[in-house]
Amino acid sequence: MVTTANPPAAPAPGAKVNLIGLEKNDYKGNPSTLCQGCGHDSISAQIMAVAYELSLPPHRIIKMSGIGCSSKSPAYFLNRSHGFNALHGRMPSVVTGATTVNSDLVALAVSGDGDTGSIGLGQYKHLLRRNVPMVYIIENNGVYGLTKGQFSATADMGQKLKYAGTNELPPIDLCMEALIAGCGFIARSFAGDAKQVRELLKAAFNYKGTAVLDIISPCVTFNNHEDSTKSYTYGKAHEERLHDITFVPKFEEINVDYEPGTMINVKLHDGPTIQLHKLGEDYDPTDRTAAMRRLEEAEAQQEFMTGLIYINEGRPTLGEVQHMVSTPLVQLSPERVRPSREALVRMMTDLS
Amino acid sequence: MVTTANPPAAPAPGAKVNLIGLEKNDYKGNPSTLCQGCGHDSISAQIMAVAYELSLPPHRIIKMSGIGCSSKSPAYFLNRSHGFNALHGRMPSVVTGATTVNSDLVALAVSGDGDTGSIGLGQYKHLLRRNVPMVYIIENNGVYGLTKGQFSATADMGQKLKYAGTNELPPIDLCMEALIAGCGFIARSFAGDAKQVRELLKAAFNYKGTAVLDIISPCVTFNNHEDSTKSYTYGKAHEERLHDITFVPKFEEINVDYEPGTMINVKLHDGPTIQLHKLGEDYDPTDRTAAMRRLEEAEAQQEFMTGLIYINEGRPTLGEVQHMVSTPLVQLSPERVRPSREALVRMMTDLS
Amino acid sequence: MVSTVDVATRPQAAPDRAQPDNVNDFALVAATVNGSGSQTANATLLRALFKMGIPVTGKNLFPSNISGLPTWYTIRVSKDGYTARREKTEILIAFNPATAEADLAAMPTGGVCIYRNDIRFAARRDDVIYCALPAKEMAKASGADPKLLDYMANMVYVGAVAELLGIELDEIKAALLFHFKGKAKAVGLNYGVVEAAAAYTRENMKEHVPFHVERMNGTAGRLLIDGNSAAALGAVFGGVTFGAWYPITPSTSVFDALTEYLGYLRRDEATGEATYAIVQSEDELAAIGMVLGAGWAGARAMTATSGPGISLMTEFAGMGFFAEIPAVIWDIMRMGPSTGLPTRVSQGDVLPVYYLGHGDTRQVCLLPGSVAECFRFGWEAFDLAERLQTPVFVLSDLDLGMNFWMTAPFEYPDKPMDRGKVLDAEELRAAGEFARYRDVDGDGITYRTLPGNSAPGAAYFTRGTGHNERAVYSERPEDWEQNLARLFKKHDTARGLVPAPVVDQHPGARVGLIAYGSVDPTIVETRDRLRTTGLETSYMRLRALPLNDTVHDFIAAHDVVYVVELNFDGQMRQLLQLHCPEHAAQIRSIAHCDGLPLTARFVTEAILEQEKKGHRNGHNG
Amino acid sequence: MVSTVDVATRPQAAPDRAQPDNVNDFALVAATVNGSGSQTANATLLRALFKMGIPVTGKNLFPSNISGLPTWYTIRVSKDGYTARREKTEILIAFNPATAEADLAAMPTGGVCIYRNDIRFAARRDDVIYCALPAKEMAKASGADPKLLDYMANMVYVGAVAELLGIELDEIKAALLFHFKGKAKAVGLNYGVVEAAAAYTRENMKEHVPFHVERMNGTAGRLLIDGNSAAALGAVFGGVTFGAWYPITPSTSVFDALTEYLGYLRRDEATGEATYAIVQSEDELAAIGMVLGAGWAGARAMTATSGPGISLMTEFAGMGFFAEIPAVIWDIMRMGPSTGLPTRVSQGDVLPVYYLGHGDTRQVCLLPGSVAECFRFGWEAFDLAERLQTPVFVLSDLDLGMNFWMTAPFEYPDKPMDRGKVLDAEELRAAGEFARYRDVDGDGITYRTLPGNSAPGAAYFTRGTGHNERAVYSERPEDWEQNLARLFKKHDTARGLVPAPVVDQHPGARVGLIAYGSVDPTIVETRDRLRTTGLETSYMRLRALPLNDTVHDFIAAHDVVYVVELNFDGQMRQLLQLHCPEHAAQIRSIAHCDGLPLTARFVTEAILEQEKKGHRNGHNG
């Protein structure tokens, strides 16, 4: 958890600041060049809000992305964080390298359904298998926005698009893919559901492994007609929340108490809690088989289900299985990484 | 189905021949250069036997593979079939092109766990999504044989190897991957279980879409020690058959009758039947959710379950969604593929 | 309301009445916001001018973005028929507040600035003529659906420009009819705005505009089309049966057009079923894999991509070369390295594609220099790929591929399809013997069979590993050496089969120019300009790689040759120096690459400068 | 039983007793079956000879297969210290029935054929000396575990060879001790067989063998090691902290060794925790992606691969060049194109790697010519990559990487690590201003900050798209042009930073030789041979790309230079011609590539032949 990493700086007189003395403005990015109303921009807004609320030190965040409208969006938030706009579908490998050598960094990745589900599917699956510590947001609009409206691998079967015609292939469910790849934090949300996106993001930032957020994010230019399951209208009309989710930071007391059975508390590794308030159904996101069944159902019934689908902090992260020294590798002194003259002599004698 | 495609040739006097007048020898390949006792060789043997039994015309089979010991094996069977030893992990795309332009061909692909599960995972998943008509055999030994014993993505967690040390990552289950990718024929078997491999292969050759056979095929040189779940000894000791499977060609009458409930008959699109004789459990391989649950269980309990895990011929194949003329594209006459002089003139006037 | 620069303040520089107007020889640029539908307005102007018989070209300079960023569309009218880019644009349509200031500043003296009247210029120049248009009001007045207002606003400048330059309104109407495929309602709505804007301009613009167009006979029998559509149409007439692709700018429109044309021209009359298959793959690696699989099985298969996709195809490209599988790959070049500038042009993939693949590879490349050649190479590439049994790369670029160019109607293929050395079952039974990689004819090209061939001995094993004549894996040194030597012999055979350079040798010229692809129109204009300075030049336009001997002769015939190309590293210059080491030092590079097509002015000056200092092309290795 | 060619049938050609024996100047080849454990036997012989002070090299010619196919292991003993491959092998150990016939036929007259007595030669030559060994029986007699019988059978030839050539049994024993890391039981078992075989040979072999070895002082203070281990060790002393890789022959042993050495040398004494991380990736695309991510974050990161992996890394390589990210990529070159021959050597990736990536790219390449240089470049590559902020490719090959070579002990890095232009928080606060891609120092190399830097303004956005000095996306022509021009300026800066060529200029020599990498030993021997024919030569050994001016001077100083390399296309010759166009025609190519290391005989003859016909290197473009 990184919220209190930095000594609070002196707040600008009068300005409203967070725990580390930063203002909302310190989390801003460049003006967006995306289309007016693009779902991706509303997600960017939530990212900025959450980073501020959680008092994340911007310099410890790295913004990672592939290629696409979605992957452009890191330029539109957190200007005080380093960013890496990688190659199409290859962001996961870059994050793996960066986070492994510097465990102090908090990786926030933004990708698209094409970037992750089409060209990037292999890297996505192998990243999840390694449980690389990061927040992995998929801004899922069912099309290739930046190349003007072709079907992506998450487009629904039978869906029609102006130029691309009718999609005759079944969609890839990136949450199900994550689940069977051993991912321990899987959520689906909707760019139109700001509060849920925010709470899920907070939880994700506090999860120790790979946290996947598959957020339906309408492409207003190429895939926002009523009959598209990735449109605002469809989303607003059909979203089915699994629960109401609230993130409670570790320093906040939970003193309200609820009737038994109306809420599930999920404690995270270093303190904070995710509160899941029961809605229609009984759903336990810590039960992997249940999650699988529920995803199956939702797909079969074309149900737009959102919320925290699965959470489990049990698996070790890639960093953990590397058995590294606690100091981030990039901070090791020359002496610790270049063995001594004597060591070389020893090797040479052993070899001769 | 291709069994009676060719007019029977005149059988060599005295020689035992199949329906199309070919001898066992006509299905042979070059001598194998794999290690003595390699599981891959026993699978090759079953392929030759089945091709002969089903009277498959060799010239209509294409042998496709990637790179690896497993991928070498097509050189060791069916010398009278064209073969394509593609790039590491990229066989699926090559098969997609070849079968789409010539629907007369029967694609028989052999890959390895590294070829399919590591470098090839993306192409594997997208091929399955398209439901390309083919038999896709994965000779799964949990290691990279040809590069001398590194862990592949299907190696069990905690497994130890001489050079590679201990595997700290969870295995990828290529059957589960196939299932959620929409594959309609998914079987797991064991190179040591010749009969089951044979019957599954017969069924696979008669299935209209992508038929996946994940066959545990021990690497005697690098991964055959007792404590390896991919060893002969382990396989022989732990194999759990879901059922006894018998393939019944369409021209054979099924006249034995079994007590109700002891057998499931699965009819395939053009006549033949797969008979599943009940063993310990009630298992219906046509129920997708059940299949998913069963795979989950097996993985959780580290159970070595074999048999026909899932079958469903419902989904259209890639060829079907292309709405092509019935003649294979490669057989179309020049007149049918080069429009007329008049057509060009028309286009030119439309454009000016 | 309209600016009328009164006599007192009229700029000295402004054209003197005595001086005749500029007729049919100027350029205009429409500065708009992308996604606002200005493409229709620009296409309408372009087509109307074209139909008035005036030679035109349109170039779209657009951002890598979907909507909201600046776009510039330049239309050059040239009575002399020049179609290269031209720096100077005398007429500015300033419809983008974000860039209006800079656009105005960039105008030449005496130019005309047609602008949206809600734009306020901070630094108003007094050496240009202004024409303000109440675009928003007129758009509203049109009664169009609110969603379409921006779009309609652009029609306002169409009307104004037509009025100011004298473009015939009938041609505007005809262009709209063409654009909207005859849809009366759309045409009516748009044309209404155009007429109103024309009328408004007529009444309010008192100032004389010293530019106008006059009907002439410079485009008779020709049509306007973009290179990517031409390429797709060529492929359709080349009998393409399989296409696999992954979207990437600027190649996407190749497959958009291909899908459209195949739909018209390649369905069974009776059943409406397709005689082709198109697969949108998960990435370029899969796309070329599918294409090689299809080509191996005997289909005419193609893909189209751009730089990043080419990089991803590297491993398969090497396999195609080594396993000898026909395939056609269109590379619509954009600005690299890396993701570079997706919407800017370059010729930066020549060297990397020629050597694409690790180990010793040489790829065959075609270099179309016009939309007509895009069409021709569209079908010819298949003949070459199947004849040579190798991948054939067609290197077009964004300028040629995505912009409209004038052309004579395309010529129907002048030869039947060449399917290359394929033995069918009968031929094989007759021949008796078959070894996939045996050089029977001595041209390095061997015979192949297709899967499905029922003759005994037809089958062979295709592999990227070393093999002997019978396609069996072999580590024997002789087998490797012989096979690779044969592959390079085949490469030499290719020199004679690929389209030869087009040469215009000027008797006694000291200086030769070599160029290729979309740079051609620039060279045509450059040579005329050089001639006026007294410098006569010869010109060789390359149309393919590998190079052949005519290149030697051309270079040998001149004291110096300038290789003009749109990349940084002088990539073709390097290949020419390697091809003619004995002339390497007299081959000079004029390589420039900033995302824009080369202009005749730039090339002319670059050559004259080098001629002055006679400077030798230094160490570029 | 043993063949004793009696006097009557003794071949004329057989060495005349009068003639002295060949001492310390011959080669032997052990023809065995791979997977049979003959590597231990061969390594033992090699090491024993080496420890007797006799210069040796061992070359393993193995199949791309795990077990059952023919393998040949050649040991050359050379009192003169030559280590290149040598065609002639006077002593044959024929232990593989499958190849025995051909192996025998290939022997020189007067050679010695030591064979398993169960092998029957159809065509038995009478101009060689035979020594038959009851290998199977002796293996059984050893009482070893049946699983180990093949293995023990190989120990039999070790004993016989030792006896026949006079290799000291103590050194054999010492070698076994070294091999089995002192495990007494294994040593005892093997040595027992060796002794028995030696005794058997002593008793049964009556024939005089005209070859023997004598202890000398040619290897004092040196050791034997393979290039891949040396590379790994160099990386460890270079402070590598991150490695990502995907297995591929012949590079796999780089990471095997790296993992082993890091385990010894780079764990925290107290906790035993690692100061490094190694990830086996899912493919090479991911491997280089991880390495770039780590390099961007500030780590010294590397990967190792071979041809096919290089092809897959193309897109990321271009991005590394353009986004300016340090990375070290070892390419252990094998035979390409395509999958080619995984267990055969070539230098076929020079040109493709130098230009790796679409668009205008130029990669920095190091060319180690010895195991000592593999070690040195192992650490120096990181200094260069971080100094130049670009991927650095180290082009080794299978011969250098997988075979044992003699070397002096490696020298400890002679300079502290150069981490390049990295601004930390303090420096940045001091500097105040920061623009990621601004050329402050005029050397084309700009300053970078690492993620985690807390100073305001430290953050920037890394991208493969066009950008301005502040790393902001830009389509401005000037921005693109300036940035690319700076990248090429940086490339010129690199010319001065990479290891300079090693030159041995012979006063007045007409002929110059240029080579690189594992071809070096061949050139050393070739020059001696040429000298005996009266042809003195100069020699320039290239150690890196880009090339620098010393190359001009060298070429200019000679009438003709021969570029000797192990590929088909004369790849370095091409780069040299491009680097020195004014000398292009006097640069000749001696390129040969059949999977085997070049021999001095071949190169000598090739040069003499070209010298005779003075033929010029024609059109290779």
Ligand SMILES: Cc1ncc(C[n+]2csc(CCOP(=O)(O)OP(=O)(O)O)c2C)c(N)n1
């Ligand atoms: C290797 C490569 N292939 C193709 C492209 C072209 N391209 C850019 S973005 C994109 C698709 C993006 O779709 P998605 O990830 O869904 O993002 P969106 O624009 O929909 O947010 C493609 C195909 C590329 N940049 N690189």
Ligand SMILES: Cc1ncc(C[n+]2csc(CCOP(=O)(O)OP(=O)(O)O)c2C)c(N)n1
């Ligand atoms: C692009 C590429 N990377 C790496 C290799 C090296 N390689 C050859 S086979 C192989 C792994 C094969 O493993 P698997 O598919 O499981 O087959 P097996 O040998 O185990 O049957 C690898 C990594 C290659 N040939 N090509």
Ligand code: SF4
């Ligand atoms: S095209 Fe679609 S995805 Fe891209 S910015 Fe516009 S709305 Fe967003």
Ligand code: SF4
């Ligand atoms: S190494 Fe393993 S997989 Fe390869 S042939 Fe030998 S036993 Fe089979």
Ligand SMILES: [Mg+2]
């Ligand atoms: Mg998308």
Ligand SMILES: [Mg+2]
């Ligand atoms: Mg395997």
